[in-house]
Amino acid sequence: MSTRAPHVSAAEAVQAHLRERITAGELPPGNRLVDTALAEEYGVSRHTVRDALRLLGADGLVRSVRNSGSSVRSLTAADVRDIYLVRRLMETAAVRQSAHADDGLLQDVERAATTVEQYARAGAASHVGTASLAFHRSLVALAGSARLNAFYDTIAAQLRLAFAVMPDEGEFQLQWVALDRQIADLVVSGRRTEAEARLLEYLYESEGLVVDGIRAAERAG
Numbered sequence: 001m002s003t004r005a006p007h008v009s010a011a012e013a014v015q016a017h018l019r020e021r022i023t024a025g026e027l028p029p030g031n032r033l034v035d036t037a038l039a040e041e042y043g044v045s046r047h048t049v050r051d052a053l054r055l056l057g058a059d060g061l062v063r064s065v066r067n068s069g070s071s072v073r074s075l076t077a078a079d080v081r082d083i084y085l086v087r088r089l090m091e092t093a094a095v096r097q098s099a100h101a102d103d104g105l106l107q108d109v110e111r112a113a114t115t116v117e118q119y120a121r122a123g124a125a126s127h128v129g130t131a132s133l134a135f136h137r138s139l140v141a142l143a144g145s146a147r148l149n150a151f152y153d154t155i156a157a158q159l160r161l162a163f164a165v166m167p168d169e170g171e172f173q174l175q176w177v178a179l180d181r182q183i184a185d186l187v188v189s190g191r192r193t194e195a196e197a198r199l200l201e202y203l204y205e206s207e208g209l210v211v212d213g214i215r216a217a218e219r220a221g
Contacts, residue, residue: 011049011051012055014044014048014049015055015056018038018056019056019157020157022072022160022161023153025129025160025163025164027072028072028164029072029073029161030072031071032069033053033069033071035049035050038052057070059157060073061161075158075162075214076214077218079158079162080162080210081207083158084203084204084206086155087136087155088200088203090155091203092196092199093143094139094141094142095139095195097142097144098142099192100144105142105144106142108141109135109138109142109184109187109188110188111138112134112137112138113181113183113185115134115135116132116135116177116180117177117180125169126169128173129169129172132176132177133156133159135180135184136156137149142187162214163210165213165214167213176206179198179202183198183202
C-alpha cells in the first residue's frame with residue numbers, strides 16, 4: 001500500500017494560501033480578489049485562480065458574482081451562531097479525547113498558549129487573534145483526526161472574518177489571553193471536565209460578543 005501524501009493541485013495550493021491569509025487577517029471581509037492580480041502573484045493561470053476561488057466559495061470564505069468578480073465574504077449573525085455551534089461540538093469533544101492524546105500533542109497545546117501570551121506581552125494585538133486561533137486548533141488536534149484538523153482550518157478562517165467586524169479587534173482578542181492559558185493548563189494537567197466547562201463558558205461569551213458586533217455593524221451600515 002502506498003504511503004505517499006495525496007497530490008495537491010495548483011488550485012488547491014492557491015486555495016490553502018489564500019485561506020491562511022484570511023485566517024491571519026490579511027484579507028478582510030469585502031476585499032476584492034482579482035484573478036489577474038492573483039495569477040501574477042502566484043505564478044499560475046487565471047483558470048487556476050478561478051478554480052481556487054470556487055473552492056474558497058465552497059468553504060464559505062469567498063463570494064463570487066457573475067460579471068462582478070469575487071471578494072472575501074462578510075458573515076451574518078446566523079453564520080456566526082452556526083460556526084460557534086460547530087466549535088463547541090469539535091473543541092469540547094477533542095478536550096474529552098485528550099485522555100488518549102500523546103505527549104507531543106499536549107506539548108503543542110502548551111506551546112500554542114505560550115505564543116498567545118508572548119504576542120500579548122509584546123503588544124502585538126494583530127497577531128494575538130491568529131495565535132489564539134492556532135491555540136484552539138491545537139485543542140482540536142488532540143482528537144487525533146486529520147479530517148477534523150482540515151475542517152477546523154476552514155472554521156478558523158471563517159472566524160477571522162467574523163472577528164473583523166469588532167470595533168476594536170485587538171481589544172477583543174486580548175481579553176481571551178488569560179482564558180487560553182487557563183484552558184491549556186487544565187488540559188495539560190488532565191483536568192478535562194474543568195477544561196471543557198471553562199471552554200464552553202469562553203465560547204458562549206465570545207459568540208455573544210461577536211453576534212452583537214455584527215448586528216451593530218449591520219445597523220450602522
